[in-house]
Amino acid sequence: MKAAVLGGTRGMGRALARRMVERGDWVTVLGRDGEELSRSVADLSARATPGTQVHSAVCDLEKTAQFGPALEAADHAMGGLDVVVVTAAVFATQDKLEDDAALTQKLLTVDFANTIVFCEEARKKLLGKGKGTLCVFSSVAGDRGRKPVVLYGAAKAGLSHYLEGLDHKFRQQGLKTVCVKPGFVRTGMTDGLKAPPFAGEPDEVAAVVLQAIDEGTPVVYVPPIWRLVMTAIKALPRFAMRRVGF
Amino acid sequence: MYEYLMSHSPEPQVSGWGNLPGPGREVRAEDLTQVWDAPLFRGLARSYGDSSLPPPSRPVVVSTVLADRVLKFDESTGILRAECGLSLAELNRAFLPRGFFTPVTPGTQFVTLGGMVAADVHGKNHHVEGCFGQHVTRLKMRVGSGQVLECGPDLEPELFWATVGGMGLTGHILEVEFQMARIPSPWIWMESERVPDVDTYVRKLKEAAPEWPMTVGWIDCLSTGKNMGRGILMKGRWAHPAQAPQHFPRPLPNLVFPFTAPQFLLGRQTVQAFNFGYYWKHFRKKHERIVDPFSFFYPLDFVRDWNRAYGPRGFTQYQCVLPESAGEGAARRFLEVLTRRGGASFLCVIKDCGPQGKGLLSFPMKGMSIALDIAVRDNTQALIDDLNAFVIAEKGRMYLAKDAFTRKEDFEKMEPRLAEFQRVRQKWDPTFKFKSAQSIRLLGDPP
Ligand SMILES: Cc1cc2nc3c(=O)[nH]c(=O)nc-3n(C[C@H](O)[C@H](O)[C@H](O)COP(=O)(O)OP(=O)(O)OC[C@H]3O[C@@H](n4cnc5c(N)ncnc54)[C@H](O)[C@@H]3O)c2cc1C
Ligand SMILES: NC(=O)c1ccc[n+]([C@@H]2O[C@H](COP(=O)([O-])OP(=O)(O)OC[C@H]3O[C@@H](n4cnc5c(N)ncnc54)[C@H](OP(=O)(O)O)[C@@H]3O)[C@@H](O)[C@H]2O)c1
Numbered sequence: 001m002k003a004a005v006l007g008g009t010r011g012m013g014r015a016l017a018r019r020m021v022e023r024g025d026w027v028t029v030l031g032r033d034g035e036e037l038s039r040s041v042a043d044l045s046a047r048a049t050p051g052t053q054v055h056s057a058v059c060d061l062e063k064t065a066q067f068g069p070a071l072e073a074a075d076h077a078m079g080g081l082d083v084v085v086v087t088a089a090v091f092a093t094q095d096k097l098e099d100d101a102a103l104t105q106k107l108l109t110v111d112f113a114n115t116i117v118f119c120e121e122a123r124k125k126l127l128g129k130g131k132g133t134l135c136v137f138s139s140v141a142g143d144r145g146r147k148p149v150v151l152y153g154a155a156k157a158g159l160s161h162y163l164e165g166l167d168h169k170f171r172q173q174g175l176k177t178v179c180v181k182p183g184f185v186r187t188g189m190t191d192g193l194k195a196p197p198f199a200g201e202p203d204e205v206a207a208v209v210l211q212a213i214d215e216g217t218p219v220v221y222v223p224p225i226w227r228l229v230m231t232a233i234k235a236l237p238r239f240a241m242r243r244v245g246f
Numbered sequence: 247m248y249e250y251l252m253s254h255s256p257e258p259q260v261s262g263w264g265n266l267p268g269p270g271r272e273v274r275a276e277d278l279t280q281v282w283d284a285p286l287f288r289g290l291a292r293s294y295g296d297s298s299l300p301p302p303s304r305p306v307v308v309s310t311v312l313a314d315r316v317l318k319f320d321e322s323t324g325i326l327r328a329e330c331g332l333s334l335a336e337l338n339r340a341f342l343p344r345g346f347f348t349p350v351t352p353g354t355q356f357v358t359l360g361g362m363v364a365a366d367v368h369g370k371n372h373h374v375e376g377c378f379g380q381h382v383t384r385l386k387m388r389v390g391s392g393q394v395l396e397c398g399p400d401l402e403p404e405l406f407w408a409t410v411g412g413m414g415l416t417g418h419i420l421e422v423e424f425q426m427a428r429i430p431s432p433w434i435w436m437e438s439e440r441v442p443d444v445d446t447y448v449r450k451l452k453e454a455a456p457e458w459p460m461t462v463g464w465i466d467c468l469s470t471g472k473n474m475g476r477g478i479l480m481k482g483r484w485a486h487p488a489q490a491p492q493h494f495p496r497p498l499p500n501l502v503f504p505f506t507a508p509q510f511l512l513g514r515q516t517v518q519a520f521n522f523g524y525y526w527k528h529f530r531k532k533h534e535r536i537v538d539p540f541s542f543f544y545p546l547d548f549v550r551d552w553n554r555a556y557g558p559r560g561f562t563q564y565q566c567v568l569p570e571s572a573g574e575g576a577a578r579r580f581l582e583v584l585t586r587r588g589g590a591s592f593l594c595v596i597k598d599c600g601p602q603g604k605g606l607l608s609f610p611m612k613g614m615s616i617a618l619d620i621a622v623r624d625n626t627q628a629l630i631d632d633l634n635a636f637v638i639a640e641k642g643r644m645y646l647a648k649d650a651f652t653r654k655e656d657f658e659k660m661e662p663r664l665a666e667f668q669r670v671r672q673k674w675d676p677t678f679k680f681k682s683a684q685s686i687r688l689l690g691d692p693p
Contacts, residue, residue: 010276010312022340043315046326047340188312191274 002081004074006030006059006118007088009040011187012137015206016085021048028074031088032060053078059118061088061110067121075125082129083213084122086115086136091189097151104151112155116162123166123175131174135213136163140181140221143230146246167218176216180209183226198225260307263553264294265560266622266650268683270305276312278330278420282392284308286682287418289358290333293365294563295650297413299683303693308418310360316340317421325383327423330360335547342539343494346426347484349381353595355544359422365647366411366608368615370460370482370543373600377610378424379410380603386421390675394420399604408670411605413646415680415689416671431490434460434542436482439532440525441465444475444578448614451598454481466521467581467594467618475581477596478528485536495538503551506558517590556621564633565617565645567599567610572640580616583636587629591618606667609645617648627651634660646684657688664689 003020007013008029017027021044029044031037037056044054055077059070075081089111097104119134126132141149142156149156160179167177184190184199200223212220221227233246258271272288275281286307288298300307310331318327324346328337334348334355341347352367361367366379375381384398385406397406409416437458441447447465454461458481465477546552553561568576577596584591595617602611609615620626630651637644643660644652658664668689681691 014315039315039317042317046316046319186274188274188276 001025001083002028002078003083003085004028004030004057004071004081004122005085005087006061006070007086007137008044009033009036011087011189012182012185012202012205012209013085013087014040014043015202016087016209017044018047019203019206019210021045021052021054024049024052026053026078028055028057028077030057030059030070030074032058032062034058061114061118062106064114064117067118071121071125080129081125081132083133083135084119084126085213086118086122086134089115089137089189091152094148094150094152107152108155111152112158115159119162119166123170127170127173127175131176133176133178133213133216134166135178135180135209137180137182138163140183140226140230143181144234144241146233146241148246164218176218178209178212178217179219180212181219181221181226181230183221183223183229185222198223198229258305260291260299261560262291262293262295262298262650264562264622264650265553265556266295266562267560268296268299269302270300270307270683272307272309274309274312278308278310278313278418279394281308282388282418283679284418285680286414287330287360288414289331289361290356292352292354292357292361293647294561295648296683296687297365297646297649298361301681301683301686301691301693310358313420314358318423324426324428325423326426327384327421328359330363330419330422331358332422333358334362338539339497341426342429342432345429345432347429347539348378349425349427350375350378351543353544354547355540356547359424360419363410363419363422364412364414365645366603366605367647368597368599368610370462370597372610373455373461373598374459376600377411377603377605377608379407379605379608382410382422382424384421384423385409385419387417387419389417390677390679398423404670405674407604408606408667408674410603411608412667412671413607413684414682415685416674417680429484431485431487432495432539433485433490434482434537434539435485435489435534436480436537436542437532437534438478438480438528440528440530441477441479443473444477444581445575447475447477447479447596448574448577450479451596451614454479455598457481459483461598463596464524465594465596466525467584467589467591468518468521470585474585475578475594476525477594478525480542482537482542490536495540498540498544498548501549503549503554506554508557517592520592556619559622561619561621562626562630562650563617563619563648564630565609565615565648566633566637566642567613567615567645568637568640568642569611569613572613572642576640577614577616580633580636583632584618584629587625587632589618589620589629591620593617593619606663606670607646607661609643609647611643613642615645617645631656646688649684649688652688654688654690 005017008017009031057070057073138160139156141153142160163179205222259267260270261267285304286300313329313331316328350369362378366377368377388394460482463479465475597615599610634656638659685691
């Protein structure tokens with residue numbers, strides 16, 4: 001399998017890219033910082049099984065003009081492309097976002113609008129090849145409007161919605177869409193937040209996601225227990241939701 | 247729930263492996279250049295006491311575990327360079343199947359390269375390979391001025407040897423380059439034997455040294471009289487490919503100790519039963535076999551968070567090294583001090599130590615090391631004081647990576663190298679930017 005991973009420099013993307021090269025998948029890491037990219041390429045190359053190729057290309061989610069060329073570069077470097085993964089995103093607490101309109105705009109742009117613009121490029125690229133898998137990290141925060149994640153959750157809800165539509169429309173034509181919904185995972189993104197029960201580690205998430213990519217599972221919660229947690233939260237009536245803090 | 251998710255804990259506390267908390271907060275950072283002003287770095291917090299706890303005046307410690315990329319690996323030389331937060335567990339997962347292993351491993355794989363350098367860890371092969379620092383070729387670190395520089399045995403050697411075993415007090419270790427060991431197969435040829443008492447144990451341990459690259463053993467420190475210190479001695483070497491199974495060993499299953507054990511489970515009877523069982527489980531007197539490296543090197547990693555088994559008051563490990571001058575009966579006399587105080591330990595491990603390394607505060611010296619896990623009780627301080635008095639009289643020392651109770655005066659008596667360490671440390675960090683709860687307690691750093 002030949003995969004481009006936008007966000008492979010850190011967190012769950014890093015863990016996933018490692019699992020891929022360890023079993024012999026070829027990977028092109030996409031990210032915004034050249035130095036970070038070359039360190040990640042070194043890491044993946046050292047771990048890769050012999051004969052596995054690792055590349056990188058610059059792609060900043062704030063710069064839409066880079067999306068097409070980055071995917072093209074990945075395709076060209078590996079001589080093919082059948083999986084595109086997006087883990088890249090930004091996060092900020094609701095309090096911080098409410099006080100900072102510029103940050104809010106940036107988050108909504110990166111996590112929603114530009115992620116979808118990137119996915120559209122990936123869709124065209126993969127469909128152009130006849131088939132492929134697009135695996136995008138959304139969030140449980142998009143499953144229900146909630147006080148602590150009003151804005152971030154809104155972006156992720158929109159993203160989840162898009163991914164579902166994409167899956168319905170294009171699966172027949174060969175494009176499998178995998179929407180990953182992490183609960184709480186201990187990465188740099190969640191540093192400083194108090195970990196709840198069922199917090200996961202990036203590597204355990206990576207194992208589940210890799211399997212979902214292999215099988216083309218449309219929606220996957222990680223760690224899997226979060227499916228249950230969110231089922232309960234989604235079932236809460238509105239008046240109850242208004243009262244609770246989560 | 248999310249409110250709970252999102253809130254910072256109200257009274258932040260951090261602790262090491264012994265679950266003895268101190269004030270502080272841990273932050274994780276992938277990009278270690280962003281956290282240049284932190285007083286202390288730490289890895290997976292597998293040191294037992296307060297060596298990875300920040301000073302109360304600047305209660306923040308940076309966890310390096312997200313900075314875990316391999317930066318360079320040369321298959322032909324075995325030289326590997328990585329960010330300091332890379333864990334041995336990851337290293338083993340990636341490189342054991344390719345025939346490479348760390349030259350020195352402690353008894354758990356949940357440690358980071360940075361922690362292995364800072365504590366200059368030793369393993370079952372100390373009598374042959376020395377400590378981990380001996381195999382390090384380069385460190386990239388940030389010193390007191392904020393400058394980032396490289397050091398090694400042949401580059402700023404003073405700083406290098408103060409950092410090896412220096413418990414994070416000379417600066418932030420950012421990258422570690424070291425020589426991996428090439429192994430003939432991923433399996434261990436092991437011989438284990440039941441030994442009737444501590445004197446026989448020590449004699450056999452020393453006899454095994456020239457022949458076996460790895461030795462370790464466990465003794466029962468509750469049985470008294472004739473049986474005092476009966477135990478199991480284990481000797482091992484990497485198996486020859488012809489002896490070894492063809493498949494790769496399966497990593498240990500990962501069980502989790504689910505809760506903090508209630509106090510009553512930790513009494514003397516439990517310890518006695520555990521030791522009795524462990525001894526007689528080894529039914530045959532002598533036993534030779536092929537084992538996987540995980541159960542050989544990391545028998546305790548099998549249960550994650552096993553430190554919870556020690557209950558709400560936490561525990562400490564007392565580890566000391568007794569020099570050869572203490573004589574063959576030293577282990578027995580040590581055990582007598584322990585039993586006099588009614589000390590009970592689930593595990594008592596005695597290891598052989600080769601010559602002292604160059605790390606200015608590195609723990610091992612030629613002789614033997616004894617390690618005990620001790621659940622914290624009202625009399626723990628008195629017990630540790632007694633053990634320290636014995637160790638001082640025998641000209642030994644205790645291990646900083648395990649310590650939580652030693653008094654400053656006692657540490658000074660054990661550590662003739664301290665003045666030299668402090669001199670080098672001050673040269674690179676004149677304002678005591680880097681310090682830990684432990685360095686305040688033992689080295690007299692300003693709080
Ligand atoms: C079950 C078990 C078995 C063990 N067996 C052995 C053994 O056989 N031999 C042995 O020698 N030890 C042993 N240890 C102790 C352990 O190897 C050491 O305490 C080691 O330092 C832990 O590594 P860590 O990454 O968890 O470091 P921490 O515990 O997080 O930190 C230890 C020290 O290193 C410093 N440090 C860590 N990273 C950095 C960095 N990047 N820059 C600067 N300073 C840093 C910290 O400030 C602290 O002083 C054992 C521990 C356990 C729990
Ligand atoms: N962690 C959780 O608990 C959690 C929960 C729910 C959902 N999620 C979602 O899961 C995904 C992965 O999260 P994570 O925890 O692994 O995050 P992370 O560790 O913070 O990694 C984020 C990645 O996104 C990249 N990135 C950020 N902004 C970018 C931009 N403008 N252009 C290109 N790349 C950019 C970062 O690259 P740089 O190296 O350049 O910074 C980094 O590789 C995200 O979509 C997140 O929203 C996470």
